[in-house]
Amino acid sequence: MPEPSVFHSRTAQLCTSHRWKDWGGYYAVCSYDMSPEPEYQAFRHSAGLIDVSPLFKYEIAGPDAAAFLSRLTVKDATKLRVGRVTYLCWCDDDGKVIDDGTLSRLGEEHFRLTAAEPSLHWLASVSRGFRVTIEDSSARLGTLALQGPESRRILERVTDVDLAALKFFRVAAGTLAGVPVWISRTGYTGDLGYEIWVGRDGAERVYDAITEAGRGHGLLPAGLDALDVARIEAGFVMNGVDYFSAHHCLTESRKSSPFELGLGWTVQLDRGPFVGQAALAREKQRGPRRAFVGLDVSWAQLEEVFARYGLPPELSLHAWRDGRPVYDGEERWIGQATSGAWSPTLKKNLALALLPAGHAATGTPVRCEVTAEYRRHTVAARVVKPPFFDPERKRA
Amino acid sequence: MGKRYDAIVVGGGHNGLICAAYLAKAGRDVLVLEKRDLLGGAAATEELYPGFHFSTCSYVVSLFRPSILRELQLARHGMQLLPLETSFTPLAGDPGLCRWPDPQRSRREISRFSARDAEVYPEFSLAMTKMAQLARSIVDAPAPDPTSWNPRELARLLRLGNQLRRGGAEVMDLNLKLLTMSAVDFLERWFESDVLKAPMAVSGIIGTYLGVRSPGTAYVLLHHYMGEIDGAFRSWGYSKGGTGGVSLACARAAESHGAEIRTGAAVERVLVDNGRARGVVLAGGDELSARTVVSSCDPRLTFLGLVGARHFDESFVAAIERYKLRGSSGKVNLAVDRLPEFFGREGTAHLRGDIAIAPGIDYLERAYDEAKYGDFSKRPYINVVIPSLLDPSVAPPGKHIISMFVQYAPYHLAEGAEHWPEKREAFGDAVVDTLAEYCPGLEESILFRHVLTPWDLEKEYGLSEGNIFQGELSLDQLLFQRPAAGWSRYRTPVRNLWTCGSGTHPGGGIMGASGQLAAAALLESGEL
Structure with missing residues (x-):
């Protein structure tokens, strides 16, 4: 049985269609209305608010945090500046993709990594020898994606974060309706949009404030069905749909490399050792x-x-x-x-x-x-x- | 001597009945002889207490070959398997660990004990699935014999080798580890939590006189996993009407093809003339004649009991004498007037699967310690199933059956196996006391108790030394070595004498593969 997310009291009230699915062990709305189309249109013409809390989130902290993430992922995390977000993937020894997600540098020694699947074990295994702590913050942090052309104007009304200064793939801390939040200019729709990261306690207040601010801006609560259409238009691959994690494949042909998935641009080969480096270097030379x-x-x-x-x-x-x-x-x-x-x-x-x-x-x-x-x-x-x-x- | 049958099958357990059904289906004139008044052997349902129908011995169906169900149309003859979907490990004063069919729910349960284990759990399943795919092709066919230079055998070995190679280095590596490691060592490659490892490790010791830290027990885990894969096709579960339901369906299938089945007909010996079996002698002295005798009894009872050592080479007799039976388990069946209550768990969902009293690796190893020196475990591993929750037909409304498989109860007591009858109730007390530590108030709910020791399994059910698998499922007794090197193909050194019991490849559990493969081999031999 899935569990309710931190926004469940709000989403359950709005979900008149009763169309739910299991996403990462949580109840997630497919569409609030029987038809997902108005929600999709909101992403492209006004704004849609989607509960993406089931994403797995990990807080990586400590003096070796950047070095560890550079070892884990295909990117050199030491180059990521504080307040920046980057999209990346991570591989097994054979250079086959395990998962993909965003990495935010929240402080000199504090990163947040998102993942589609539970990854604590893999992160912990790779972290051997690094001075880092890895915390699974999935359950204590709620995440809302506010996506669409109106998203900035809506958010401006309720947060003290300087959104004009918050460029694409940046992240900043501030408050929203008096609740401490992180706001990142990221999303899965390929449109103007933000993701709001909030602790369990303030989650409902944040949800209410955004909903309230969205009146007059055409804001709609949106579900996964609308998101799926938007992310295909945006050309984003999805773990478990467009590719399968190397950890779950019964056959080699089911696995894929970052180069095959169009994620070659995330792979930074010429640097210190990282997981899958040798295999990826060979593949790059040979061509995927x-x-x-x-x-x-x-x-x-x-x-x-x-x-x-x-x-x-x-x-x-x-x-x-x-x-x-x-x-x-x-x-x-x-x-x-x-x-x-x-x-x-x-x-x-x-x-x-x-x-x-x-x-x-x-x-x-x-x-x-x-x-x-x-x-x-x-x-x-x-x-x-x-x-x-x-x-x-x-x-x- | 009157009529001459094409085949007489000795023993009306599920393998004997399946073998008979296949032979009858192929048009042969078949007679099945069962010593007891009830069919099923160790897969029988008995009304031990008014209104309560117990699966006295074997209590769940594991690995039953789906092909048998299809080919013998067993569903039409009343066989129905109900899934056992959860696996619950209670702890004293803690809600314990329950594994569910919903992977996310299992993940949350396991992460109470170890977040890492919770994530690795699906990866372990994947690795085992890869290996079980390989192993499954082994149980669905006669064992390839590497001692033979027959080109057919070599081709089969080559195919197996190719399959192994296709799995890649990872599968090869894991296979070698599986063959040599202990269940605990193998599991520790993935898991750290005792509460998760213990109930998984027990799959490696069921029916053996080994401990979870004994080398070689890892392999038996794989047998268990084959059941999990087939689980998708529902061949692992509880049989409606108890395990006797399986046997009765097989009997009906056999009869529908014209087989004759007699109960209360104990075979005293197999008639052998000039190295050829030609019939059997019943306990009353009646002789029955047949072109072929197929024994579903265990190797020791068949060769040294029913046939007699003098009909075999000394080396064969020595091999059968060395064949390890050494039963190590017992059963305690309870009729209760209410469901057991476990700490911190409400409802009945967690009771609908199997419940393992296996709170830790050390607990299991300590239970083995007592058995090593010839005593039953005072705090044993118990596998509890409450069939009446799944199948209301086996108990009166509101009342329940608690079936407990208990290990260790070694056949060879320090003071001698014959002392089991006087220790039977003390053993039963130890089992009930153990379970009661997890569900207080259990004693007061008991209406009836039935205790089955390895001694009883031998005397009543004809399982030598009370071994539930007709011989330990250890590596040295599997594949082409079951029951003896060179004699894994159901044929025996006595002509026209065949075997089809669990003591032949692949053996073990209510699988039916031995009966099915023996019938196929016999029909193919042209001797019938």
């Missing part, structure tokens, strides 16, 4: 075998396939994540689309896919499987480089 790409699925062909049965294209407003085969022009299997969605903003049928390097160049024509009237077909798709949607306001 697969690549994570975006697919723009032909709307015309989709219409045509359905038209054969006298049907309009049937597309869900929900993102899909059940994995679908991708073929080359000769209908030979080459890889898989791992998740996808109809983009209401772009009016495009999008997918994220893992394809062999030879088929990964932008513009490469491939074919995606589509089921129409119980029968399987393929339709044309074009390889594009994610993100699909990247508004200027995200960084502005």
Whole structure:
């Protein structure tokens, strides 16, 4: 049975659809309304407030904190300045991704790492010999993501943190409705947005204050369904959907490297030893075998396939994540689309896919499987480089 | 002598019945002879107390081959497995540890004792799954025999080797460790918490006369894990109507194919002429004739009891004499008028699986210490199941059955096995006292108590030295060495005499694989 998050008293009241799921052992709202679309639209046109407390959070502190994180992850954490956030991943000895998340430097010797999965054991194992303490703060810290073009104006009304100075991927401490919080300019929607980190005790006050401030700005509580569409538009990979942690794979082919997942830019090879370094160096030299790409699925062909049965294209407003085969022009299997969605903003049928390097160049024509009237077909798709949607306001 | 059967199966336990069902299904004329008035052998359901139907001996179904269920249409004949989904380890004065089917819930429970263990737990499952995939291919086929130069055997070994290689260095390394380490050492590669390690380690000692720190016990963990994988297909669980439900379904399947089954028909000996089995002699002196005799009894009873040592080579007799039986466990069954209450736990969800009295590694090792020197453990490992919670048909409404598997109760008492009858109730008291330490008030709820010692298992159920697996499941007695090197293929040195009991490969638990594989081997041999 999942547990309630620190915001449960508020989210439960708002969740009139009763659509919940288990996220990391917590109750999480799929959508507050039966349809996720208004919540998605809020992310892109006003603002959506989503409880992301089930993210796993670790406080890493001590004189060797930066050195330890440089050993653990693919990035050199010693270079991260206080008040900055960075996105990264960490690997096993074979250079296969275990998890990904954000790393915030909250103080000279204090970092916060987020993870999709419980990671305390792995962190503790790698920390041998470093003067660090690792605390699992997942349960004591609530996290709210306030995402969308209006998010700054809403937040400005309730916090003393200087948001004008808080640039993209920065973090600052302050108060919100009198409650001490951390605010980071981060998120999983690929839009202008913030994440608010608050202790259990003040959580409900913070939730209420943001909700109150959001009146008149079109703020909606948002669930995971809307987030899933937004993150696909933003081209973000998801652990457990687009890739699987190396710790959970029964077969080698299920594992993926940062280079394959499009996270090569996070890998900093030329520095002191870190976990997976040798394998990653070899892979970089050789070139990755697969690549994570975006697919723009032909709307015309989709219409045509359905038209054969006298049907309009049937597309869900929900993102899909059940994995679908991708073929080359000769209908030979080459890889898989791992998740996808109809983009209401772009009016495009999008997918994220893992394809062999030879088929990964932008513009490469491939074919995606589509089921129409119980029968399987393929339709044309074009390889594009994610993100699909990247508004200027995200960084502005 | 009247009719000549194609095959006489000695013993109406689940393996004997499964073997008979397969032979009958293949069109053979089969007779099953069971000594007791009730079918099932150690997998029988008995109304020991009015209204209470006990799975007297074997109490859960582990690893029952799903292929048998399909091929013999056992569901149509009444077999139904109910899942045992939780695993609860009570502690005195603490809510203890309960592992649930919901991984997040288990994680939270385990993290009360160790946050790291809670996270490593799924990784351990993954590693064991990889290895069990390999092991499973072993139990679903006759054991490959490395002593043979037969090209077919070599090909099978090669396939196995290839499978091992495909698993990669990690699997190879773990396999070697599994084969040699103790259950505790193996588990300590992953876990630090005693409360988690102890109930997991016991899987390595069940039915053996070894302790959780004895080398070689790690391998038996794997057997347990195969059950977990198959768990997805629900072959691990509790049988509706008790374990006798499995046997009765097998019997109905056999009869539906024309097999004849007689109860109250004790076989005194197997008739052997010129090195060939040709029938059996019943306790009353009646002779029954058959082209083939298939014994589902354990190797010692079959070869040295029913057939007689004089029909075998000395080396074979010596191997069978050395075959380790040495039963180490007993059963205590209770009829109670209410459910037991454990500290800090409400409701019944935690009682619906198995409950392990295994509060720590040292506790288990101490229990073994007493057994080593020929006494039963005063504070034993107990595996408790409350079948009446899952299956209301076995007890009157509101009342319950508590089934307790208890280790150690060594067959060989220091003063001699024959002294078990006078120690039986003292053993029962020790078990009830132990459980009562975790659920106060247990004594007052008891309506009836039934104690089964290894001595009783031998005398009543025909299990030599009371060994529940017809021979220890230790590495030296598995695969091509079960029951003796070169004789793992159900065939015996006496022509037309075959074996199909748990004392053959793969053996152990209510699996049915021995009965199934023996029938297949016999049919394939062309001797029937």
